[in-house]
Structure formats: structure tokens, C-alpha cells
Amino acid sequence: MYRSHVLVCGGTGCTSSGSGAIIAKLEEELKKNGLEEEIEVVKTGCFGLCALGPIMIVYPEGAFYSMVKAEDIPEIVTEHLLKGRVVERLLYSETVTENGIKALSDTNFYRKQHRVALRNCGVINPENIDEYIAFDGYKALAKVLTEMTPEQVIDTVLASGLRGRGGGGFPTGKKWQLARNLVKDADQKYVCCNADEGDPGAFMDRSVLEGDPHVVIEAMAIAGYAIGATQGYIYVRAEYPIAVQRLQIAIKQAREYGLLGKNIFGLGFDFDLDIRLGAGAFVCGEETALMTSIEGNRGEPRPRPPFPAESGLFQKPTVLNNVETYANIPQIILNGAEWFASMGTEKSKGTKVFALGGKIHNTGLVEIPMGTTLREVIYEIGGGIPNGKQFKAAQTGGPSGGCIPAAHLDIPIDYDNLIAIGSMMGSGGLIVMDENNCMVDIAKFFLEFTVDESCGKCTPCRIGTKRLYEMLEKITSGNATLEDLDKMEKLCYYIKNNSLCGLGQTAPNPVLSTLRYFKDEYIAHVTEKKCPAGVCQDLLTYKIIDIKCKGCTACARGCPVGAITGTVKQPHVIDTDKCIKCGACMAKCKFGAIIKE
């Protein structure tokens, strides 16, 4: 038996910051010190604090090491694991107190979090089904097969108030009920999982698949029992290699245990799963396009109705839920609908996972009860904005969502409140912007994304988003008139009202919401030909302030196009015709003598 467990994050974030090398070094050092039979190294999923990766936590002490390097491992092994002296300099500073280590759950980052969907992420080894079982895994499946009728399962999910976590927010129980009842004599039904997470900056689904793949398998089997399906598909993007690999391992282990396949638990219920890899088209996150892609066709949406519950995959009744939605299901079955409904707001129950990104200290993954305010998320959990900058806006919902200005920081986050202020929950990307972000540029960024990702099937989206993007370019290059702003708004509504699928219908949202809250920035670009945040290059000029310039020549040497002239110890000058506005001179200047305006 092991006396200590060392959990090392093996999520994509920490893997890319080198956790693989740490695990290898750790195993080597443990062997060298003869500790390999006393200490177990567990590769887990995401802990959430990706900004501080690679992350390593040692139990039973609960010592949380952050930004660990392979060179630190010998010290951790000989000092901590052998002699029991925690290596304080490597601990996450928030957990260090005068009286020893503070529990991770008491730190600002974790205190307000409530982990339901992520409960096993960073706790279990996702490649070992036994560990999932040790944390009540597959117990919910056993419960529904032995104690509940399919109708009772659906009623429980309905009563819990769980809504789709992929962005739409449709009640999950309702979806299941429709798939069970709409078509009575279907010879086959399907359960699908949407793991085609495409919003820039959102990675909660990936983290669930990487950290706790069995929860999705279990939940899909439960959904299969509830609607009467025997086959499921998980549609996951090929860009998530770690998630795909762990899912494959999980499915294999579940089959070996007979938890997938024929006659599960010997109770006469059959259910099996297959993985379908997506090639990375954003539109395949839309349900009809996703199913078209599973069928082997080019991923394009089709009009609804008929809805998937009636005619979905291969024209059979289909339930399609998002990864995070499924991750809640086993907990709802085990703890009851009331338990789940006790969390959250009146119409949005439970928790939601957000991927914090942008101008924020604690970049990473957080799970909070619905109804938490944006201020709590950004300033308490997220640790605020770096470099003492001012908060300007938070972007939620990715390319389909909108920007929330400072005035709405205290609104409780839930589906309906976000829509009321012109944004949306989306899949849970939350990008924080400060005073140095230009809101027109942000809108342009998201539009560029949707122009790229529009599948081209319908004209309003294919051509409309392109024209919209061109209008934004006109604004950021200083060539637009105020009339263009009105035209642009009109075009936004046209695209929204006439596009075939959710991609086009929501593509103008970033433009509309920035127009709503930051119109003054648009107007500054148009009338004054200035970018207030100093981002849009065409509207900027770099200048050297004579009296501050010491004539050190650093800028002239750093300029890649030779646009700066001047003699030593004399103020230099930038030739604005030659200047390409790369900002290299500003970075080189030690005296703050170069400004952009």
C-alpha cells in the first residue's frame, strides 16, 4: 500500500507546460530513493489553476506545488517525500500561512467554487476505471437499472432543473422526454455527446474528458436507458488528442467490465459507445451539423424542425447533450433532484464551469454555483486584473456571445440574466478585457473567426458575415462614416434573422453588444480617427518626446525598418512614412520617451 499519493496534473494545460517530464523525473527519483512502493504517482485531470502549471499536489499533507520544474523534483523527493519537510518555496503562495499549509479549499481561487461537473478532475487517475468506481462511479447507472423506470429517470432530470451546458440552456429532462415519447415505434434511437468544443478560450469539456472520462460514459448509458437507445456516439474534435486517448482507454475499460455492451450488470440492458472525431469545424458544434458529420457527410446544418428528438442521427430519434451537461447527470441521480435544484438561481440550477482567460491573474477553469456575480468571479476567484489596470469588459459566450461592461459586474450570472444584458452563457468561455483592449478590435476578432468558420450553406451567414467584417475593417482603418455604423447595425439584424443555424444567428452578437455598450469607441474611430485603447494600428502614430529622449540610440537600433534617425545624445525622430507601427522602439526605450496616440 502507498502511504502518500502525488497527484500531477496531466491535463492539456499542464502537459504543455511540461508535466510529462515531471512525472518521468518523479518516478526516476522515487526509484533512486527506494520510495517507489511507498509513494504513488497519479496522473490526473485539470485542477483548474492552469496559470500556475505544472501543478502537483502531495497527499496526505495536501501540499500544493505550483510551477514545478523537473529540476525541483529531486528536492521535493528527498526533502518532502522522504523526510517530510514540505518545500515551502515551491508551494502555491496562497496556501502558505504562518501555521503551515492552508487547505486548498480555503484559498481565494477555490473557496467560492463548487465542483459538481469537475468533482473528479484533479482527484482521480482518469485512466483507471477502479478509481472512478472508488468515487461512486457507475453507482448511478446501477441505481437507475435496478431502482428506477425510464420515466422516473426523466422526471428526476426534469425536476433537477438541469439545462443544457453547451450554450442553449434547453432543459435536459425535456429533451430526454421528447426523445422518449415523440416517436413511439422507432426501431433505433441514439444518444450523442457534443464534445466539439469550439469557442476560442473555452476548454471545460476538454477538461472533463481528460480528467473524468467515465462520467460521460456513465451518463450517456443512463440517457440511453431513459430514452430507449442502445447506441451512443461521442463527437470529439481531433485537436484534443489527450481527451480522445483517455476516452478510448475509458471505453475499453468499461467494455472489459461489461459496463458497456450487452447485458450491463447482468440486468438485460444493452448500450455501447463509439467515438467520432471532428476535423475542427466550428459549425459542427451545431447539433444538426454535428449529426450530419457523424453520418459521414460534410458538416453542414439543416433547418429545424424536425428536431433531433424526432428525427436526428440517421433520421432516428436522438438525444444530443454537451459534455458538461452529462457530467452532472450521475450526481443528480445519486443525490436527488432536490439536491441539484438547491443550487443556483430560480431558473438556472446547479453550477457552471467557466474558462477564465484574458487579462486576469488566475487563468484557468472554475466551477461556480449559478447566481455568483461576475465581480466575485473576476476579483475574488480570478484574482483581479494584472498590472493595476482597469476592468473594461468581460466577454462570455465566445463568437456567439457579447461583452458585459463594468456597469453589470454585480449581476448574478445565469442563463436569463446574461441574455437580458445582450450576452449569453455559451459554453462558458469568459475572457476579461482591460483598458488596453479596443472593443472594435475585439468585435473584429470574433467576426474574423465566424467568417472563417461559416460553412457557406446559407447566404446571410456566408456573405453577411464577410460584409460585416469588411465594415469593421473600414472602421478600424479610419475610413468609415457615421452612416456606416447605422448600416452595420441593420446588417447585424438581417444576418440574425435570416441565417439557417445558430452560427449565423448569433454571429453578429459581438458587434451588437459592443455597439450597445461601447458606442463611444466606435464613434472615436469614425469621427476623430483615433483608437482610444491604442490598438488599431492604422489610427496610431508613434512619437518621440524631445525632452524625455536621452539620445541613447536604443530605439534606432531596434527599429526593423530604419525609420528612426538622430545622433547620439540628441533627441531622435520617427519618420512616420517609414514607420510600420510595430512598437519595437517603444519596447526598447528605457526612458518612456516614446508614445503612441
Next chain:
Amino acid sequence: MVTIAELDAIKEKLKHQVALRKEAHAGTQIVVCMATCGIAAGARPVLRALSDMVQEKGIEDTSVTQCGCIGLCDLEPIVEVTTAKDGKVTYVKMTPEKAAEVIEKHIIGGEVVKEYTING
């Protein structure tokens, strides 16, 4: 094929092992001094025995951790046991066999094994 009974058995088997990963052990604490002096005197097999027994016997709410040198090097291996009932008890010159006795009598039975303590 796994039956529900087998599923429960797997869970039971691993439960005490993964219990290590719980945060903030409020209950009984067993601390083994593992500085160079402790290790030289044989603290590692003692630690190993204590940790194995806690898990094997499924003793709940009990953590086994290490500490550095407490300054009584000639009495190593030293084990400090803190329970709600008896407070901190310091056992000295421990061996794996003595450790097993402490687990049985003190941790499970609730009776301090006086002869092994520093005052014994």
C-alpha cells in the same frame, strides 16, 4: 461482466487508499519523525507499517504524515499520535512491531501504550 456486488467490492477495496486524497484531516494524526536521525534509526519501516495498517484496517479520519527532527535524536524513531481523547502522545524508539501494537491498542482500542511512550 461486473455485477453490482462486484462494483461495490472494487469500491470498498480502493476506498481507504483514495481516502488519502481528502483534504484537512481533522481526526487522528500520526506523525513520524523522518529527519536524517529518524531515518538512520529506522523510521522508514515504522512509517510504512503505520500507513499500511491504517489503510488495511480501514481506519477512518486518520492521517499518517512525517515531520522533521524534533531534537530528541537518541530516542528515534519517534512517532507522535494526536487524538481528541488523549491529546498528543509521543512514542519513542519505535519498531514496526511496536507500531502495530500502537495501532491496535491506541488508535483502535483507545488505550495509550504507556510503556512505549517517552514517559514510559
